[in-house]
Amino acid sequence: MRSAGLQVTIGEAMVVLYPEDQRALAEADRFGSDVGGAEFNVATSLARLGLPTSWVSRLGTDGFGARIRRVAGESGVDTSAVELDPSRPTGLYVKETTRTAGDVSTRMHYHRSGSAASALSSATLASPAAAALLTSAELVHTSGITAALSPTAAEAVTGLRAVLGPDTRLSVDLNYRPQLWGDGDTSALTALVAQADLLFLGRDEAEACFGHGDARRLFDAHPLLDTIVVKEDAHRASVHRRGGVEVHVRCLSVDVVEPIGAGDAFAAGFLCGLAERRDDAACLRLGHALAALALTSAGDRPLSVPDEMDRERIAGASDEDWASWAVSPGASPWRRSS
Secondary structure: OOOOOOOEOOOOOOOEEEHHOOOOHHOOOEEEEEEOOOHHHHHHHHOOOOOOOOEEEEEOOOOOHHHHHHHHHHHEEOOOOEEEEEEOOOOEEEEEEEEEEEEEEEEEEOOOOOHHHHHHHHHHHOOOOHHHHHHOOOOOEEHHHHHHHOHHHHHHHHHHHOOOOOEEEEEEEEOHHHHHHHOOOOHHHHHHHHHHOEEEEEEEHHHHHHOOOOOOHHHHOOOOEEEEEEEEOOOOEEEOOOOOOOEEOOOOOEEOOOOOHHHHHHHHHHHHHHHHOOOHHHHHHHHHHHHHHHOOOOOOOOOOOHHHHHHHHHOOOOHHHHHHHHOOOOOOOOOOOO
């Protein structure tokens, strides 16, 4: 298997607070904390999977920013292109998770206005450290959330293709969040998707954003796209290639603890498969496996990731074994006892 090239993500990270014992915010008096953010989640999972990974962003020079840098470093993520801003704070969000009749739901409360990451701009991407990474990367990954952070962030991603190397693939997770586009102007998101080689999206968000989830129409509207990965909730995910090739893999059975971060984990697993030159079915399986590990964790990132032997078992499992596998907290069906 060929060694993977450099993977780079661009986007925000925040410290997350969550009530202990999954209490409602109005009743909570004790909170746990973690680190999250779409592209940060992808970067840390890719690095833990053993891929050379860098993250481009901005943080405040506060304790939250220091914690995020520490978590990134512990995961193996290069932060040489993370700018430190002494005048703007690191973003924060509060996660409220409740269980009702066995169903898990989560509400997110963001405190990111005026954050250091919201000042991400074209100048950030043009800095010597960031430019060196973006021109040499095998793949750069970002999302629609970055495009929605601020006018300067929108400008940065609108011109992203121009700052990438000629052989660098651009991966975009649609991550369409209508509440982030308060004025209804999604032109920055449209411009970002138009530059992508690879697009991740959920069928429901595709219908909300584009008015449909038809891969053929998306290819027709976006000439640079060669791959679309469609996630269909807890049912299956599919790879659509320009030219009509389709591959579908059903999701694993999962005992869900908390749903936030599963999409980011799926993207990391799929991108790991691509970097390892695996076929589409194996990439989808790795995406499902990482998503399942995120779903069985209270945090936004998987507590563990499959090592190389685990990934071989996931990729090589028979369809019957795959259909029978179930993932619960602390139990991964592909991990064999020694």
